[in-house]
Every structure is written in C-alpha cells, then in structure tokens.
Amino acid sequence: MVRGIIRVVSLASVSLTSSGFFLYGTGHWDPSDFGVVRIGRAVLTTAAITWDYLTELRHVKAGTEEYESIKSQVHFRSAHRLLDLCCANRGTFIKVGQHLGALEYLVPPEYTKTLSVLHSQAPCTPFPDVVQVIREDLGKEISEVFVEFEEKPLGAASLAQVHRAVLQDGRKVAVKVQHPKVQAQSARDILLMEVLLHAVKKIFPQFEFMWLIEEAKKNLPLELDFENEGRNAEKMSAIVSSFSFLRIPRIYWELSAKRVLVMEYMEGGQVNDREYMKRNQIDINQVARALGQLYSEMIFVHGFVHCDPHPGNVLVRQNPETLVPEIILLDHGLYQVLTESFRLDYCSLWQALIAADMQQIRIYSQRLGAGELYPLFACMLTARSWESVNQGIYQNTVSREEALEIRSNAATYLPEISQLLASVPRQMLLLLKTNDLLRGIETSLGTHASSSSFLNMSRCCVRALARHRKEKTDSLWSYIHISLAETFSLGQLQIYEIVLRLQASCVGCWIRRMMQWVFLYIH
Structure with missing residues (x-):
C-alpha cells in the first residue's frame, strides 16, 4: 500500500516537473514563475475545489435549506482558494480572475465579492x-x-503598471509598462487553464465555462500589444x-512600443468614489447619465465597445471653467467590434425590452442564440426579474427584494447560465461583462438605471436602425420616409423626457398637489 502511494506521488512529481519544463522553460527561477510551481499550485487548487464540492454536497438533499447553506460555504472556500491562486501565479491568472469577479449577475456572489479585490491588489514589478x-x-535609457x-x-x-513621469520638454505623462514575464507566460497559462477546465468538466458535465478560456485566448494577445491599445484610444476619441x-x-x-505606452497624464477620482465627488461638488447623477450615454453610443450606434470599464479605468473630474463633470476613459486594450447583424439585432432586442414587447423579446433573443432560455437571457441583460421584464424595466428601479432574488437565482440557475453563455455569439460575452461592470458602478453611486438611461438607449437604437435602413434603400421616397419616422420617434422621446423632468421638478410637484386638491374637493 505504502509503496503504491510512493509510486503515485513519484510519478505525479515527475509529470509536474516535466510539464513545468515543457511549458515554462528553465529561464525563470523565481518560485512564482518556475513551471512546476505554477502548475503544481493550479493543479492542487483545482483538485481541492473539486473535492470540496464532491464531498460536501454528496449526502445532502438538493433544494433544502441545509443544501443551500453548505453550498454557499463551499462557494466561499473555493472562491478564496481561487483568489490565492490568482495572487500567487499573477499575470494571466489575475486577468481571468478579474473577468470572473466582474460577472456579478452570472456567477454566485461568493465568487464575485471575493474576486473583485483583484482589480486593486495586483502585484507590482x-x-x-x-x-x-x-x-x-x-x-x-530612462534618463x-x-x-x-x-x-x-x-x-x-x-x-x-503605470508610472508618472515628465518629458524633456516639461510635459507630464503617464507611462504604462508591461510586466516583463507576462508575455512569455500567457499562452502557457491559458493552455494550463484549458487542460484543468476540461478535467473539471469531465467530473461536472454541467460546468460550461470553457467560453472564458476561449475569450482569454482571443483577447490576451491584443491586450498585450500596447500599440493596438494606442490605436483603439485614437479611434474611440475620433468616434x-x-x-x-x-x-x-x-x-x-514616438515614445511608445509593444510593451511601453506613453500618454498624456490626466488626474481624476475613480468613478465609484462618492466621497471624491461630494468633495469636488460633482453631480453624481450627471456622471451616471454621461456614462450611460457614452456606452449606448458605443454599443448601438458604432459597434466599437470599450470592454473594461472597471472603476480604475474610468475617472471623473470637474471642468474648472464650465463646472461640468468630465469622464476620463483609460486602458483601451480590450475592445469588442460588433458585426452589423449582431448590433442591429441587439438594438432591436433592447427596444423590445424597453417596450416590454414579449414577442419581440423572444424573437430577437433567439436570433442572438438564447433559444428557449430567452427569459433567462432577458433577465441577465437587464439584471431584472422576469416579472419586471414583463411589466417594463423602466417602470420601477430595482428594489432590495428584487436584487436579492436576482443574486439567489444566479446560483440556482448556474447550469442554465453556463449553457446559455456557451451558446450565444462570442461578441455577447464581453458585452455581458461590460454590462455588469457598468451596473457595479451604478450600484456604488446609488444611481440604478433610470428612465433617463433608457431614453438614451432608445435614442441610440432609433438612430442606429434608421441609419441602417437609409444605407440599404435606393429610393429617395423611402429615404425621406425613414428620416421622417426617425425624427418623429426622437421627437416623441424628447417630449417624454421633458414630461419626466417636469414631473420631477418643483412645478411638477405643485401641479400634482393642485390636481389632488381639486380631485378631493370635487369628491
């Protein structure tokens, strides 16, 4: 028995060592970078998490309070193991962990809360x-x-990481410098994660998170090319x-390259820092509206979307002359370019969601790959309950009870969510991540999606669909008809917004009180 155990341990050690040399080479002797250590950590963490789920939930009846309590505890322990692995192996592991931590309405809250710290705890070079x-x-040389x-x-x-510097002519700049070993390690780390996720899927067939690795494979090379990031920044600035x-x-x-990006230095507070905004007398609601307007324009009109809007990449400041809040958008390495057909279907779906048109919601959700899981898809996109989707998501903001229901359902429907994420177009995955990051900012600011947000989205959808129809028509009369319909729709939205503002204003309150007084007097 003992000899058998020794033989297994010896074989495992030789295998890990060999694979470590094969995947990572012998050039890095830092324990955190040496192949056998990185692979060993990942294998042992994966094994510990898998064993925890298998043993703790095996003898408990699913659906009971005891089952849910134990499952939450396993989620919590597993999330912390995953956090420790990401911090130890760094680089690509932190990047994937950040992605998971941003999927607030797609994975259990125990994971998102635990992994969200990775946005602010990355190690320095x-x-x-x-x-x-x-x-x-x-x-x-630097000098x-x-x-x-x-x-x-x-x-x-x-x-x-980013350093502050001053050029020879006195201009202040921010210098973004890539961690030196991440380029060489990234492809090998992705391969390692892919192997481990395949092994987990053999044990838990309902586990459908291979899409996460596929996205990392596609996006990491682009994010590691800082010249690509510079081109994205200039394109977005023009758009x-x-x-x-x-x-x-x-x-x-003239001072930038693949791993070094020198850019203008801009100061501001993080977009989720309410105290900073209060100190600087920045209108929080105005910031939230501007951010919503910006992303509606990116997604629905241009199909060129900045997909990493976590608070460290979105700064705010007060313009000293106009006293209007300004948004500073940083880190342009990760963008999603939407195909025209996808963008137009997505526009139509959001118009249906805002109008609570259930038939159109089903049609366009299915066109985007949701199949019969379209109710779940609609809930994931809006972060609202199915009941709210039916009533109209603009009618009321998210209540505390609804928020708890959504979080609970994220854990309950994890297999269905995984299945859905595996079936929708790859373009949708980064949009879902972007949606969740933006909602996280709204939650921090206390400005959940309002009627104003949906009006901005509606305007962008109307403009995008009208532009597409005008480009496709050969008839002058059709072109004029489409233009008039667009103008009419935008006019309706403008009138509706004026009415909403009046209702929220002092005049609106006075009119409502007068009407109530008249009504009571008559009766």
Missing part, C-alpha cells in the same frame, strides 16, 4: 525590471527620455468627438 523593459523596447520618472507606480494591474464631457489621453507614438 520591481523598478529595475521596469527600467529593463523600457531599455529593450525604446532602445534608450534620455524623461527628466523625472517616479519609481513607485500610480497603479498596477494584471498585465502592466465620440462630439461628446464634450469625454477625455481620452493623447498617445505619444
């Missing part, structure tokens, strides 16, 4: 390594490019140039 990356990519360069980073993320409230830092191309 030592300064000598930062100097080496700049030397290798720019072919110059040749900058008169000042702060050694302590302003912030560190999963793939890079939304009409938005006076938006600021995107200028890129200094």
Whole structure:
C-alpha cells in the first residue's frame, strides 16, 4: 500500500516537473514563475475545489435549506482558494480572475465579492525590471527620455503598471509598462487553464465555462500589444468627438512600443468614489447619465465597445471653467467590434425590452442564440426579474427584494447560465461583462438605471436602425420616409423626457398637489 502511494506521488512529481519544463522553460527561477510551481499550485487548487464540492454536497438533499447553506460555504472556500491562486501565479491568472469577479449577475456572489479585490491588489514589478523593459523596447535609457520618472507606480494591474513621469520638454505623462514575464507566460497559462477546465468538466458535465478560456485566448494577445491599445484610444476619441464631457489621453507614438505606452497624464477620482465627488461638488447623477450615454453610443450606434470599464479605468473630474463633470476613459486594450447583424439585432432586442414587447423579446433573443432560455437571457441583460421584464424595466428601479432574488437565482440557475453563455455569439460575452461592470458602478453611486438611461438607449437604437435602413434603400421616397419616422420617434422621446423632468421638478410637484386638491374637493 505504502509503496503504491510512493509510486503515485513519484510519478505525479515527475509529470509536474516535466510539464513545468515543457511549458515554462528553465529561464525563470523565481518560485512564482518556475513551471512546476505554477502548475503544481493550479493543479492542487483545482483538485481541492473539486473535492470540496464532491464531498460536501454528496449526502445532502438538493433544494433544502441545509443544501443551500453548505453550498454557499463551499462557494466561499473555493472562491478564496481561487483568489490565492490568482495572487500567487499573477499575470494571466489575475486577468481571468478579474473577468470572473466582474460577472456579478452570472456567477454566485461568493465568487464575485471575493474576486473583485483583484482589480486593486495586483502585484507590482520591481523598478529595475521596469527600467529593463523600457531599455529593450525604446532602445534608450530612462534618463534620455524623461527628466523625472517616479519609481513607485500610480497603479498596477494584471498585465502592466503605470508610472508618472515628465518629458524633456516639461510635459507630464503617464507611462504604462508591461510586466516583463507576462508575455512569455500567457499562452502557457491559458493552455494550463484549458487542460484543468476540461478535467473539471469531465467530473461536472454541467460546468460550461470553457467560453472564458476561449475569450482569454482571443483577447490576451491584443491586450498585450500596447500599440493596438494606442490605436483603439485614437479611434474611440475620433468616434465620440462630439461628446464634450469625454477625455481620452493623447498617445505619444514616438515614445511608445509593444510593451511601453506613453500618454498624456490626466488626474481624476475613480468613478465609484462618492466621497471624491461630494468633495469636488460633482453631480453624481450627471456622471451616471454621461456614462450611460457614452456606452449606448458605443454599443448601438458604432459597434466599437470599450470592454473594461472597471472603476480604475474610468475617472471623473470637474471642468474648472464650465463646472461640468468630465469622464476620463483609460486602458483601451480590450475592445469588442460588433458585426452589423449582431448590433442591429441587439438594438432591436433592447427596444423590445424597453417596450416590454414579449414577442419581440423572444424573437430577437433567439436570433442572438438564447433559444428557449430567452427569459433567462432577458433577465441577465437587464439584471431584472422576469416579472419586471414583463411589466417594463423602466417602470420601477430595482428594489432590495428584487436584487436579492436576482443574486439567489444566479446560483440556482448556474447550469442554465453556463449553457446559455456557451451558446450565444462570442461578441455577447464581453458585452455581458461590460454590462455588469457598468451596473457595479451604478450600484456604488446609488444611481440604478433610470428612465433617463433608457431614453438614451432608445435614442441610440432609433438612430442606429434608421441609419441602417437609409444605407440599404435606393429610393429617395423611402429615404425621406425613414428620416421622417426617425425624427418623429426622437421627437416623441424628447417630449417624454421633458414630461419626466417636469414631473420631477418643483412645478411638477405643485401641479400634482393642485390636481389632488381639486380631485378631493370635487369628491
């Protein structure tokens, strides 16, 4: 018996060591970077999580209070094991962990709450390594490019960190420097995660999270190319140039490369920092409306979407001249380009959701791959209960009871959610993540989606669908008819918004009180 155990342990050790050398090579001797250590951590963590679920829930009847209580405890322990693994292996592991932590309405809350700290707890690269990356990519010493360069980073993320610096001509800049080992490790880490997830799926067939790895495979190479990030920033700046409230830092191309990005330095508070906004007399509701308007324009009109709007990437500040809040959009590495057919179907689906048109909700949800799970799909998109979707999501904001129901259902319907995520177009996955990040900001600010938000979405949908129809028509009369219908629809929305503002104003309150007084007097 003992010999058998020793033989198994020996074989496992040899296998892990061999695979470590094969996947990671022998160039990195830091324990956190050495192949056998990284693989060993990942394998042991996966095994511990799998064993916990198998043993703890095996003898408890599903659906009972005891089952739900034990399952929550297992979720909590597993989330913390996963957090420890991400922090230890860093790089790609933190990136994937951040993605999971952002899926607030798609995975159990024990995971999202635990993993959300990864957005602010990424490890820093030592300064000598930062100097080496700049030397290798720019072919110059730091002193040749900058008169000042702060050694302590302003912030560190999963793939890079940002330093404040001053150019030779006195301009203040932010310098984004990629962690030196993440490029070499990323493909191997993804392969390791893919193998482990396949193993988990063999044990739990309902586990459908391979889409997460497929997305990482596609997006990581783009995020690791800082020249691509610079091009995205310039393209977005041109697309939304009409938005006076938006600021995107200028890129200094002559000082940028694949792993180094030098950009204009801009200061502001994080978009979820209510105290910062109060101190600086920034209108929180105005910020929330502007952010909603910006993302509606990206998604519905242009189909070019910034997909990483976590609070560290969205700053706010007060314009000292106009006293209007400004949004500073950072980190343009992750964008989703929507195909025209997908974008138009998505527009039509949101119009149906706002109008509570159940037939159209079913039709367009199914066109987007939801199949018979379209009620669940509608709830995931809106983060509302099916009852609220039926009544009209603009009618009331999310109540505390409804929020608890949604979180509870996220755990209850996890197999169906996994199935749905595996069946929808890949474009939808980043949109769902983006939706959840934006809702997280709304929750922090206490400005849940209002009628104003839905009006902005409706305007963008009307414009996008009208533009498509005008591009497809060859008839002057049809073009005029489409333009008039668009103008009429936008006019209706404008009138409705004026009515809402009047209702919310002092005049509106006075009129309502007068009407109530007249009604009581008559009766």
